[in-house]
Amino acid sequence: MTVAERRDVDRDRVRQVGEREIAEYRARTPRSAELHGRASRALPLGVASSFQTYDPYPLFMTDGRGSRIWDADGNEYIDFDMAFGVLAAGHSHPRLAEALQRRVANGTCYTFPVEDGIVLAEEIKRRFNVDLVRFSNSGTEATMDAIRVARGYTGREKILKFEGGYHGHHDDVLISIQPPRDVMGPDASPTSVPATAGMPRSRVAETIVAPFNQPDVVAAILEANRDEIAAIIVEPVQFNIGVVPPARGFLERLRELADEHGIVLIFDEVKTGVVIAYGGATEYFGVQPDLLCLAKSIGGGIPIGAFGGREAVMRSIEAVPERGPGVGIEHSTLAGGATRVAHLGTFNGNPLSMAAGVVTLTEILTPDVYPRLHALADRLAGGSQEVVDEFGLPAYAINVGPKGCVMFTPERVTSYRDFIGLDSELWEASFFYLVNRGVLLPPGPDDQWTLSVQHTEEEVDRHVAVFRDFALEIAG
Numbered sequence: 001m002t003v004a005e006r007r008d009v010d011r012d013r014v015r016q017v018g019e020r021e022i023a024e025y026r027a028r029t030p031r032s033a034e035l036h037g038r039a040s041r042a043l044p045l046g047v048a049s050s051f052q053t054y055d056p057y058p059l060f061m062t063d064g065r066g067s068r069i070w071d072a073d074g075n076e077y078i079d080f081d082m083a084f085g086v087l088a089a090g091h092s093h094p095r096l097a098e099a100l101q102r103r104v105a106n107g108t109c110y111t112f113p114v115e116d117g118i119v120l121a122e123e124i125k126r127r128f129n130v131d132l133v134r135f136s137n138s139g140t141e142a143t144m145d146a147i148r149v150a151r152g153y154t155g156r157e158k159i160l161k162f163e164g165g166y167h168g169h170h171d172d173v174l175i176s177i178q179p180p181r182d183v184m185g186p187d188a189s190p191t192s193v194p195a196t197a198g199m200p201r202s203r204v205a206e207t208i209v210a211p212f213n214q215p216d217v218v219a220a221i222l223e224a225n226r227d228e229i230a231a232i233i234v235e236p237v238q239f240n241i242g243v244v245p246p247a248r249g250f251l252e253r254l255r256e257l258a259d260e261h262g263i264v265l266i267f268d269e270v271k272t273g274v275v276i277a278y279g280g281a282t283e284y285f286g287v288q289p290d291l292l293c294l295a296k297s298i299g300g301g302i303p304i305g306a307f308g309g310r311e312a313v314m315r316s317i318e319a320v321p322e323r324g325p326g327v328g329i330e331h332s333t334l335a336g337g338a339t340r341v342a343h344l345g346t347f348n349g350n351p352l353s354m355a356a357g358v359v360t361l362t363e364i365l366t367p368d369v370y371p372r373l374h375a376l377a378d379r380l381a382g383g384s385q386e387v388v389d390e391f392g393l394p395a396y397a398i399n400v401g402p403k404g405c406v407m408f409t410p411e412r413v414t415s416y417r418d419f420i421g422l423d424s425e426l427w428e429a430s431f432f433y434l435v436n437r438g439v440l441l442p443p444g445p446d447d448q449w450t451l452s453v454q455h456t457e458e459e460v461d462r463h464v465a466v467f468r469d470f471a472l473e474i475a476g
């Protein structure tokens with residue numbers, strides 16, 4: 001079926017189904033409602049991270065095992081959210097659970113280095129073809145630290161990020177995440193729009209925003225800021241506006257442009273790394289960044305972050321080069337006399353996270369699991385696309401490796417501005433319809449499902465079958 005043949009859905013029907021399913025959600029989850037009411041008196045929005053809440057209230061969870069998760073009312077779900085993509089290993093993988101029990105019994109924090117930290121760094125080096133690695137505790141810390149290293153290495157202050165890209169919650173990158181249409185500026189020079197109150201103006205000025213998948217615009221922006229940009233940070237697949245893959249040649253062109261301008265190219269592989277391939281997006285797309293950032297799935301469910309990259313760049317943690325790459329900037333002047341980049345953290349490399357990383361990467365997410373993960377994901381995306389075609393839904397299914405979603409818009413999304421047209425009402429009706437039938441997806445149209453090594457074909461088929469029932473009600 002062509003795009004032109006897809007019909008819009010009956011809006012009244014979508015609204016009716018959405019309202020009915022939200023009422024059903026409330027009826028099935030009274031304990032979560034009660035806990036959220038109580039939580040709201042102790043935590044702003046009733047949650048620990050604002051990403052965790054949604055209307056009418058989030059599910060409170062009690063147990064997770066394998067591919068399943070249970071809420072506080074005892075409802076069981078096949079978990080396709082997998083903690084925003086943290087759990088490529090699945091919940092509490094038996095090998096991980098056993099190793100962590102041993103570790104917990106023997107101390108979880110020393111602030112002295114442990115051998116597992118070397119093993120994990122060596123494994124990351126192998127997978128991603130990087131020279132040196134450092135650990136942190138989250139994706140936010142990983143991108144924050146990588147950007148500082150890039151600034152120290154180049155002696156420059158500005159960075160370039162892509163509109164719609166999310167790289168964590170520090171000031172440098174909490175800009176133009178999903179900017180409103182009326183303030184986002186022209187296509188060829190997007191405005192840097194803070195995504196939070198409390199953002200200093202000076203920080204906004206240092207972060208330049210470019211449209212994803214438009215290499216000529218990126219080239220023009222770099223030219224206009226010649227010798228000023230330290231880093232280009234890019235999530236190789238934009239996984240925070242659904243699933244938006246790079247256009248053919250886009251990452252290669254970024255590599256060329258970074259080289260041409262002496263800029264550090266940073267791949268944010270917090271979601272892609274060790275998930276879409278053994279060696280993440282770096283392997284999948286065959287483009288080598290100067291630095292890459294990891295978190296989420298590398299810890300199997302335990303908090304962790306890491307960044308690594310080229311020797312010359314990473315050694316800035318020991319001593320910054322005396323001059324920037326080819327631009328003759330005196331680093332010591334910029335850094336107020338500091339001769340190296342600070343990379344610090346009490347919990348960095350703690351024994352619990354290191355043990356989790358070693359087991360997850362060397363015993364669970366081994367090279368042999370990826371073909372099966374890809375086949376399973378193709379089955380889910382393929383099955384979802386058949387449903388879309390059968391009912392002519394204004395949508396399409398897409399995946400990159402074991403991460404995918406149904407994008408509720410008929411036209412392919414290639415960058416953030418296409419994503420704004422997404423049918424959030426239709427998405428919401430589908431979310432609650434699936435949740436009420438035991439299929440849990442991430443609670444936002446900007447996220448996607450993640451399959452783990454513990455999911456089965458039967459579970460994928462159940463997901464497709466429930467989605468078909470939904471489509472039948474909406475457009476049958």
Ligand SMILES: Cc1ncc(COP(=O)(O)O)c(C=O)c1O
Nearest residue numbers: 138139140166167168270271295
């Ligand atoms: C691409 C990307 N980078 C960075 C982050 C930040 O990671 P964290 O939430 O662990 O700080 C996220 C989180 O969702 C992410 O998706």
